[in-house]
Amino acid sequence: MSDVARTASGGGAPARAVETVLVPKARDLGDFEVRRALPSIERRMVGPFVFWDHFGPVTLSPGKGLDVRPHPHIGLATVTYLFEGEIVHKDTLGNDATIKPGAVNWMSAGRGIAHSERSDPKLRPAGPRLFGLQSWVGLPKRHEESAPSFVHYARDALPEIEGEGVAARLVVGSAFGKRSPVATFMETLYADVTLSPGARLAIPPEHEERALYIVEGSVEIEGESYPAGRMVVLRPGSSVDVAAPGGGHFVLLGGEPMDGPRHVWWNFVSSSSERIEQAKRDWQEGRFGTIPGDDKEFIPLPK
Numbered sequence: 001m002s003d004v005a006r007t008a009s010g011g012g013a014p015a016r017a018v019e020t021v022l023v024p025k026a027r028d029l030g031d032f033e034v035r036r037a038l039p040s041i042e043r044r045m046v047g048p049f050v051f052w053d054h055f056g057p058v059t060l061s062p063g064k065g066l067d068v069r070p071h072p073h074i075g076l077a078t079v080t081y082l083f084e085g086e087i088v089h090k091d092t093l094g095n096d097a098t099i100k101p102g103a104v105n106w107m108s109a110g111r112g113i114a115h116s117e118r119s120d121p122k123l124r125p126a127g128p129r130l131f132g133l134q135s136w137v138g139l140p141k142r143h144e145e146s147a148p149s150f151v152h153y154a155r156d157a158l159p160e161i162e163g164e165g166v167a168a169r170l171v172v173g174s175a176f177g178k179r180s181p182v183a184t185f186m187e188t189l190y191a192d193v194t195l196s197p198g199a200r201l202a203i204p205p206e207h208e209e210r211a212l213y214i215v216e217g218s219v220e221i222e223g224e225s226y227p228a229g230r231m232v233v234l235r236p237g238s239s240v241d242v243a244a245p246g247g248g249h250f251v252l253l254g255g256e257p258m259d260g261p262r263h264v265w266w267n268f269v270s271s272s273s274e275r276i277e278q279a280k281r282d283w284q285e286g287r288f289g290t291i292p293g294d295d296k297e298f299i300p301l302p303k
Contacts, residue, residue: 017221017240022211022231024054032058032130037213037231039264046233047209047255048186050076050138050262050269054213054229056131057084065119065128071299072288073109074279075144075262075269079190080105081171081251082132083215086123091115092289095150101132102155102192104171106182110139112279113148114288114298133213133251135190138262141271143185157181165199168192173255175204187256195219195244203240203252210234210254217248266302 020042024035038045038052046052060066066087080087082101089097089105092114099105107115119128139146159178161168170180173188180190189207195217203210211233212219218227220243226232234240234254242250262269268276282288284301 017234017238018224019233019235021226022233024052024229024231031060031064032056035229038135043233045138045209045258045262046211046231046253047207048137048184048188048258049135049253049255050258050264051134051136052213052231052253053134054132054215055134057129058131059129060119060127062127063124065121065124066117066130067119068117069297069299070114070116070291070294071267072112072114072279072283073107073267073269074112074275075109075139075271076136077106077108077139077184078115079135079137079172080107080117080132081134081190081192084131085129086120087117087130087132088120089115089117089150089152090291090294091148091150092291093148093150094292095152096293097150097152099152100155102158102169104153104158104182105150106153106172107150108139108146108148108185110143110146110148112282112288113150114283114291115150116291116294118294133215135253136269137184137188138258138269140185140259144270144275146185151182153180153182165196166201167194167196171251173207175206175252189252189254191252193252194249195242195247197247198245199247200241200243203234203242205236205238205240207254207256208236209257210236210240210252212242212250212252215249215251217244217246219244219248219250
């Protein structure tokens with residue numbers, strides 16, 4: 001672990017490590033709030049990540065639950081990752097999977113898929129706990145029209161890194177000499193990192209684009225402190241030393257830059273605005289199919 005946790009060093013005065021800091025926009029969903037860091041005016045993407053939502057921690061009222069009705073996607077992969085609670089995923093391919101903390105759901109929409117996300121009925125009487133992240137990874141142009149797919153990886157399938165006050169789980173991609181089993185279309189970085197009080201972590205420069213999303217506590221970079229609920233985008237090309245005097249929990253994200261800009265409208269991502277218009281028509285006209293076990297309602301196309 002010494003090569004992971006050591007302080008970055010080098011001759012001369014280092015360039016400032018932080019490129020920009022994104023403050024998520026809060027959106028009230030009634031029973032809880034969602035904070036969206038990507039896309040933003042300051043930064044549309046970090047690596048292949050085109051969308052980043054943080055929800056909770058929250059305990060819903062007794063009898064309530066998460067109910068994201070069936071809705072469509074194209075041109076992206078959704079990544080659902082929880083710190084607390086459970087979410088039941090169902091989709092038009094017939095998948096029915098419950099995600100729990102530390103596991104990962106990776107759904108590649110490709111040319112089109114619809115899914116729903118709900119709380120398990122057995123958890124509703126007491127009021128479910130929700131705390132986690134949902135992000136979207138854009139697909140390279142050559143894979144935007146690939147066949148849709150869904151994979152679930154349990155917590156114990158993901159590599160862990162521990163030592164010197166650092167505990168990390170590699171959710172997607174590669175970092176610190178390890179690689180996640182989650183298959184991706186381009187080089188991706190997604191690691192869940194906890195630093196004990198006083199611990200430090202050197203973020204290596206192996207990925208061109210990198211950012212930290214601070215979940216809990218705070219971190220320091222070059223003497224500047226960044227609190228929970230901030231996305232700190234790092235400059236490329238050098239190792240960046242992250243400290244947590246009081247302890248901190250963050251997600252390290254990024255990877256290979258996208259192969260060109262992306263149009264993002266509602267739940268659709270594409271390199272082509274015409275393709276998004278087609279997806280709108282497809283959803284209105286029922287061409288995404290139905291979800292087994294969840295076909296009684298849906299989210300209509302926004303006006």
